[in-house]
Amino acid sequence: MTKSIEDCLESIYMISLEKRSIRVKELSDKLKVTKPSIVSALKELKNENLISQEKYGYIELTEDGLKEAKEILKKHNMIKEFLIDILEVSEDSADKDACQMEHFLSSETLSKIEEFTKKNRGH
Amino acid sequence: MTKSIEDCLESIYMISLEKRSIRVKELSDKLKVTKPSIVSALKELKNENLISQEKYGYIELTEDGLKEAKEILKKHNMIKEFLIDILEVSEDSADKDACQMEHFLSSETLSKIEEFTKKNRGH
DNA sequence: CATGAATGTTAGTTTATGCTAACATTGTTA
DNA sequence: TAACAATGTTAGCATAAACTAACATTCATG
Numbered sequence: 001m002t003k004s005i006e007d008c009l010e011s012i013y014m015i016s017l018e019k020r021s022i023r024v025k026e027l028s029d030k031l032k033v034t035k036p037s038i039v040s041a042l043k044e045l046k047n048e049n050l051i052s053q054e055k056y057g058y059i060e061l062t063e064d065g066l067k068e069a070k071e072i073l074k075k076h077n078m079i080k081e082f083l084i085d086i087l088e089v090s091e092d093s094a095d096k097d098a099c100q101m102e103h104f105l106s107s108e109t110l111s112k113i114e115e116f117t118k119k120n121r122g123h
Numbered sequence: 124m125t126k127s128i129e130d131c132l133e134s135i136y137m138i139s140l141e142k143r144s145i146r147v148k149e150l151s152d153k154l155k156v157t158k159p160s161i162v163s164a165l166k167e168l169k170n171e172n173l174i175s176q177e178k179y180g181y182i183e184l185t186e187d188g189l190k191e192a193k194e195i196l197k198k199h200n201m202i203k204e205f206l207i208d209i210l211e212v213s214e215d216s217a218d219k220d221a222c223q224m225e226h227f228l229s230s231e232t233l234s235k236i237e238e239f240t241k242k243n244r245g246h
Numbered sequence: 247c248a249t250g251a252a253t254g255t256t257a258g259t260t261t262a263t264g265c266t267a268a269c270a271t272t273g274t275t276a
Numbered sequence: 277t278a279a280c281a282a283t284g285t286t287a288g289c290a291t292a293a294a295c296t297a298a299c300a301t302t303c304a305t306g
Contacts, residue, residue: 004263024284037264039285056271056284087235100227109220112210127293147254160294162255179254179301 001048003103006072007031008041009050012059013069022059075110076102082117124171126226129195130154131164132173135182136192145182198233199225205240 001009011030015022027038042059045051050065061069079101083094105113124132134153138145150161165182168174173188184192202224206217228236 002262025282033263034265035284036266036286040263083232083235087232087239089229089232089235093229093231097227097229097232101224104220104223106212106216106220108216109206109210109212112206112212116210125292148252156293157295158254159256159296163293 001068004033004037005041005044006103007099008038009045009065009069010072010076012045012051012061013066013073016061024059027059072102078110078114078117079105081121082113085121086117124167127156127160128164128167129226130222131161132168132188132192133195133199135168135174135184136189136196139184147182150182195225201233201237201240202228204244205236208244209240 008027008031011027012022015026015030024035024038024042028035031038042051042053045065046053048064049062050068051059051061053059076098079098080094083089083097084091089097131150131154134150135145138149138153147158147161147165151158154161165174165176168188169176171187172185173191174182174184176182199221202221203217206212206220207214212220
């Protein structure tokens with residue numbers, strides 16, 4: 001799965017935590033890309049059976065999609081927590097940077113970040 | 124300047140620290156991309172007057188290119204140092220991850236990383 | 247010094263990610 | 277309920293970054 005498609009799945013899940021219906025427009029606003037860009041990401045997510053959507057209808061996560069999205073968000077939040085709690089980065093920058101880092105950081109660095117945060121949070 | 128072009132400039136500088144002559148082949152080996160990919164990056168670097176190269180000849184940094192390259196490498200090393208000294212990531216992963224992070228990290232996160240390393244190195 | 251190996255270049259293709267313009271559908275409201 | 281606003285879709289284009297295949301040049305050595 002590519003970065004843009006993963007971002008889209010992640011956003012679908014994040015929105016789904018607050019409201020039942022998810023629309024192209026909301027994703028387009030959240031991710032700050034145009035609606036056609038969202039539509040093409042959705043097409044791929046449908047191909048991979050991670051979401052379902054009737055034409056012109058609402059977007060829903062499948063069971064697989066939900067599982068995948070949870071993992072992505074978990075990683076995102078882990079990095080964000082590190083940036084905010086350890087490095088004292090502002091929430092905005094932390095969110096933006098975590099959104100990039102989540103896509104390529106080595107598993108080694110990822111686990112070192114997690115470990116470091118556990119040990120040093122609150123110091 | 125895009126990521127791939129910046130990577131190329133950075134590698135030219137790194138190689139230049141060890142030997143006088145820099146060739147397409149060395150860059151292609153170092154960056155693990157094919158020679159045509161290097162050639163197209165070099166073309167852009169020439170356009171921006173950051174390097175000079177005669178056809179089929181050696182690659183040299185211009186004054187501007189040297190300045191730019193030094194800044195890029197400084198950033199790279201700063202991130203790498205953080206990953207190694209603070210998070211205790213292996214050199215290989217640190218190098219690989221720093222090479223990605225250097226391209227998009229917010230200036231805020233960058234300066235927080237630098238600050239944190241200064242304060243905590245050796246603890 | 248001729249030839250083959252190494253290196254450099256060009257042209258063209260592919261994939262990822264974005265965009266705009268044009269059009270289709272749906273929803274709202276005067 | 278007709279018309280317009282909002283939303284969704286399609287088609288086509290642009291750029292970045294990679295690739296392969298084919299070809300050009302240079303170098304090294306038999």
